[in-house]
Amino acid sequence: DAGVIQSPRHEVTEMGQEVTLRCKPISGHNSLFWYRQTMMRGLELLIYFNNNVPIDDSGMPEDRFSAKMPNASFSTLKIQPSEPRDSAVYFCASSNTGGGGQPQHFGDGTRLSIL
Amino acid sequence: DAKTTQPPSMDCAEGRAANLPCNHSTISGNEYVYWYRQIHSQGPQYIIHGLKNNETNEMASLIITEDRKSSTLILPHATLRDTAVYYCIVRAIRSNDYKLSFGAGTTVTVRA
Numbered sequence: 763d764a765g766v767i768q769s770p771r772h773e774v775t776e777m778g779q780e781v782t783l784r785c786k787p788i789s790g791h792n793s794l795f796w797y798r799q800t801m802m803r804g805l806e807l808l809i810y811f812n813n814n815v816p817i818d819d820s821g822m823p824e825d826r827f828s829a830k831m832p833n834a835s836f837s838t839l840k841i842q843p844s845e846p847r848d849s850a851v852y853f854c855a856s857s858n859t860g861g862g863g864q865p866q867h868f869g870d871g872t873r874l875s876i877l
Numbered sequence: 878d879a880k881t882t883q884p885p886s887m888d889c890a891e892g893r894a895a896n897l898p899c900n901h902s903t904i905s906g907n908e909y910v911y912w913y914r915q916i917h918s919q920g921p922q923y924i925i926h927g928l929k930n931n932e933t934n935e936m937a938s939l940i941i942t943e944d945r946k947s948s949t950l951i952l953p954h955a956t957l958r959d960t961a962v963y964y965c966i967v968r969a970i971r972s973n974d975y976k977l978s979f980g981a982g983t984t985v986t987v988r989a
Binding site for chain 1: 926
């Protein structure tokens with residue numbers, strides 16, 4: 763029973779480069795979440811999709827960040843251009859519904875380092 | 878505005894039960910108590926959740942006081958692999974309430 767799958771697990775790139783993080787949610791889940799974790803700010807919700815539609819992107823830090831969910835089994839989080847302050851661990855999570863009490867299940871994250 | 882209060886850290890002995898407390902004195906009637914943990918270099922892992930009745934699954938038990946103002950997560954036989962940061966989170970069950978607010982949690986260290 764596969765959990766949430768994220769790729770790559772680690773990404774090191776230079777400032778100014780485009781970064782694309784990928785997520786495959788648990789099959790059958792209709793809600794997907796992108797989080798960012800840093801020592802200073804902890805875990806922050808960046809964006810929430812329900813049935814492939816972005817519902818809440820208020821946590822996306824700025825226009826350099828964008829997220830898409832072209833179908834129920836795939837989502838991307840893109841940073842262009844990347845900056846050193848974007849260095850963090852990015853997690854994807856999915857659940858059966860956004861609200862309604864169902865737990866969110868997390869992937870193991872992408873550790874991003876921008877030099 | 879913190880909805881839950883947890884001790885910053887605790888130690889427990891391998892093989893013994895670990896009892897993790899959480900205060901949520903302002904919890905509303907439609908809010909569940911959720912527990913997650915995060916093992917180093919992994920994503921948060923869902924453990925258990927409950928509304929007002931005690932709950933048990935293969936990982937842990939959740940004991941919620943009758944007034945719902947506090948709860949205890951019980952790991953019945955702690956192992957070294959249970960060393961992690963444990964988060965107690967309250968969250969409503971409304972369809973439009975999806976945010977999980979992770980606080981600082983309790984860093985649990987299981988010692989051999």
